[in-house]
Amino acid sequence: IGFEPLFATFIxxxxxxxxxxxYQHVLRVVKTAKKLCQQEAAEPLVVIPAAWLHDCLSxxxxxxxxxxxxxxxxxxxxxxxxEIHYPEQHHKKIHHAICCHSYSANITPETLEARIVxxxxxxxxxGAIGIARCLQVSSQVQRPLYEPSDPFCEQRNPxxxxxxxxxxxxxxxLIEDQIHCQSxxxxxxxxxxxxxxxxxxxxxxxxx
Numbered sequence: 001i002g003f004e005p006l007f008a009t010f011i012x013x014x015x016x017x018x019x020x021x022x023y024q025h026v027l028r029v030v031k032t033a034k035k036l037c038q039q040e041a042a043e044p045l046v047v048i049p050a051a052w053l054h055d056c057l058s059x060x061x062x063x064x065x066x067x068x069x070x071x072x073x074x075x076x077x078x079x080x081x082x083e084i085h086y087p088e089q090h091h092k093k094i095h096h097a098i099c100c101h102s103y104s105a106n107i108t109p110e111t112l113e114a115r116i117v118x119x120x121x122x123x124x125x126x127g128a129i130g131i132a133r134c135l136q137v138s139s140q141v142q143r144p145l146y147e148p149s150d151p152f153c154e155q156r157n158p159x160x161x162x163x164x165x166x167x168x169x170x171x172x173x174l175i176e177d178q179i180h181c182q183s184x185x186x187x188x189x190x191x192x193x194x195x196x197x198x199x200x201x202x203x204x205x206x207x208x
Contacts, residue, residue, distance in 0.1 A: 001045060001049075004048070006084050007052035007053060010053070010056065010080055011023065011026055011055070011056055014056045019136040019139075020134075026051075026054075026055060029117075029120045032123055033050075033116055034051075036119060036184055037113075039183045040116060040181050040182075042113050043112075043113055046090050046113040047113045050101075050113065051121075053073070053094075054070075054073065054117060054121060056076050057073040070098060070099050070100070070107070071105065074094075075095075078094065093113055093114070096110065096111060097111070097116075098117070100115075101114075101118050119180055119181050122175050122188075123184060123188060126172065126195065127192075128191075128194060130172060130191065131198055134167055138164035143162065144162070144163055146163050147159075147162070147165075147166070151163075151165055151206055152165065152199065158170040165199075168199060175192070176192040
């Protein structure tokens with residue numbers, strides 16, 4: 001769509017969060033969202049701007065208002081879309097899609113377009129890129145890699161505020177079951193398998 005250069009310029013100027021939520025993350029989410037949009041026959045005039053702008057306002061993982069960030073991002077995105085005279089009939093659905101993308105907001109997507117944007121964003125938390133992003137965030141907040149006596153949460157509840165590996169058990173390995181679109185489910189399954197293989201290899205190395 002013709003507005004994409006404007007979206008790209010805006011998002012590059014506005015992104016001021018952690019290393020895992022950079023411009024490359026946005027580009028990956030946009031690419032995946034476009035693919036899903038085509039496969040699911042959704043409305044690209046809703047999906048594409050929502051994917052571009054979903055992180056136009058993002059708060060650090062440990063911020064007290066973290067769960068409100070996606071609503072704040074959605075409000076900011078709509079203000080921008082009004083300024084560039086983006087077709088108003090799509091604003092409401094774009095707003096909803098951006099609100100829903102966030103894991104911490106815990107909002108159920110009610111439209112196909114919102115489900116696609118949420119799936120595209122969550123796929124980027126899985127697989128090789130998901131592992132890399134998890135490590136980036138953990139390094140930034142100086143979180144230890146694992147709890148020495150029980151690294152893989154076999155005898156304790158995961159606590160991802162304290163240990164990096166716990167984030168796999170508290171969130172990342174659960175994402176596969178929360179994916180909506182059929183084509184996204186296939187990809188989520190592949191990426192989750194890769195993460196489990198990574199954890200199995202890590203277990204061998206830690207035990208060695």
